Amino acid sequence: MRIAVLSGKGGTGKTTLVATFAHLADRVVAVECDVDAANLALVLPGEDGPAQPFLSGRKAVVDEAVCAGCGSCAEVCRFDALQPTPHGAFRVVVPACEGCGACAFVCPMGAISYADNLAGTWRIRRIARGWLVHASLGVAQDNSGKLVAHVREQARQLAEAHGVDLVLADGPPGMGCPVLATVGHQDRVLAVTEPTASGARDLNRLLDLGHHFRIPVDVVVNKWDLSPAGTNTIEEACAERRVPVIGRIPFDPAVPRMLARGEVPLGPPAHFATRAALRAVWARVSRQVTLATAVG
Numbered sequence: 001m002r003i004a005v006l007s008g009k010g011g012t013g014k015t016t017l018v019a020t021f022a023h024l025a026d027r028v029v030a031v032e033c034d035v036d037a038a039n040l041a042l043v044l045p046g047e048d049g050p051a052q053p054f055l056s057g058r059k060a061v062v063d064e065a066v067c068a069g070c071g072s073c074a075e076v077c078r079f080d081a082l083q084p085t086p087h088g089a090f091r092v093v094v095p096a097c098e099g100c101g102a103c104a105f106v107c108p109m110g111a112i113s114y115a116d117n118l119a120g121t122w123r124i125r126r127i128a129r130g131w132l133v134h135a136s137l138g139v140a141q142d143n144s145g146k147l148v149a150h151v152r153e154q155a156r157q158l159a160e161a162h163g164v165d166l167v168l169a170d171g172p173p174g175m176g177c178p179v180l181a182t183v184g185h186q187d188r189v190l191a192v193t194e195p196t197a198s199g200a201r202d203l204n205r206l207l208d209l210g211h212h213f214r215i216p217v218d219v220v221v222n223k224w225d226l227s228p229a230g231t232n233t234i235e236e237a238c239a240e241r242r243v244p245v246i247g248r249i250p251f252d253p254a255v256p257r258m259l260a261r262g263e264v265p266l267g268p269p270a271h272f273a274t275r276a277a278l279r280a281v282w283a284r285v286s287r288q289v290t291l292a293t294a295v296g
Contacts, residue, residue: 003187010037013223013249017281019040021285029132035135053118056120061114062082064090068111076106122136148178183213189210195228200233204237220249265278
């Protein structure tokens with residue numbers, strides 16, 4: 001069973017839930033889909049395998065020994081990716097290059113070629129109860145949706161190879177391309193929200209997304225006790241849409257301090273109510289996994 005944990009913004013508790021579930025599960029493959037700002041690996045310690053390259057797109061390469069310095073390439077480049085050098089040739093400003101091919105087309109000397117672009121790296125980590133597939137997008141690189149789809153597929157293959165029933169995806173914030181790449185081929189979405197006006201709006205967009213892709217969505221309200229009225233409003237809205245709210249997690253100042261030390265809040269100094277709420281949410285999720293496995 002593949003479950004994506006999502007929210008409309010950062011800081012709502014997605015990574016905390018995924019890391020907690022990964023510690024409670026019998027066997028799991030966790031996958032970090034927030035490749036632009038990955039942090040799941042900070043709370044799931046283990047031994048990493050070798051870094052694997054992720055190639056996406058292409059970048060222009062100028063052979064300065066052949067370049068005549070005519071500037072034809074710079075004239076047609078709409079991204080200002082070609083700049084003159086002190087030696088009279090031109091060079092490529094790699095982050096600005098879009099790989100469109102116009103410069104190579106007009107170069108009279110044939111001095112420009114293209115190479116595969118190293119957009120990032122990904123790794124497989126052996127953790128206590130399974131595996132973590134995580135990645136990091138390179139500086140000034142795009143195509144994060146493609147890298148998300150790649151690590152998600154690697155996690156699926158890893159789970160199949162080792163007979164693991166649960167794949168947990170720690171999703172990126174927002175509603176952009178990386179989120180759509182995360183949602184692909186998921187069996188369920190666990191939406192984490194907060195009892196605020198922005199949290200309610202973000203949740204509503206996630207519910208629309210799940211409805212569009214026909215993926216069941218469950219909801220967890222984090223820090224619910226900071227606004228009981230806001231929590232009630234969210235739960236009433238979910239009830240109208242027939243979306244189950246499977247847990248309320250209280251605000252606990254100890255949680256961020258524990259996470260900063262690389263600890264999950266399953267023991268002290270996290271408050272007992274926090275630990276109980278997290279375990280209760282996991283109990284609901286694990287029952288879904290058990291039922292799905294039995295049906296499958």
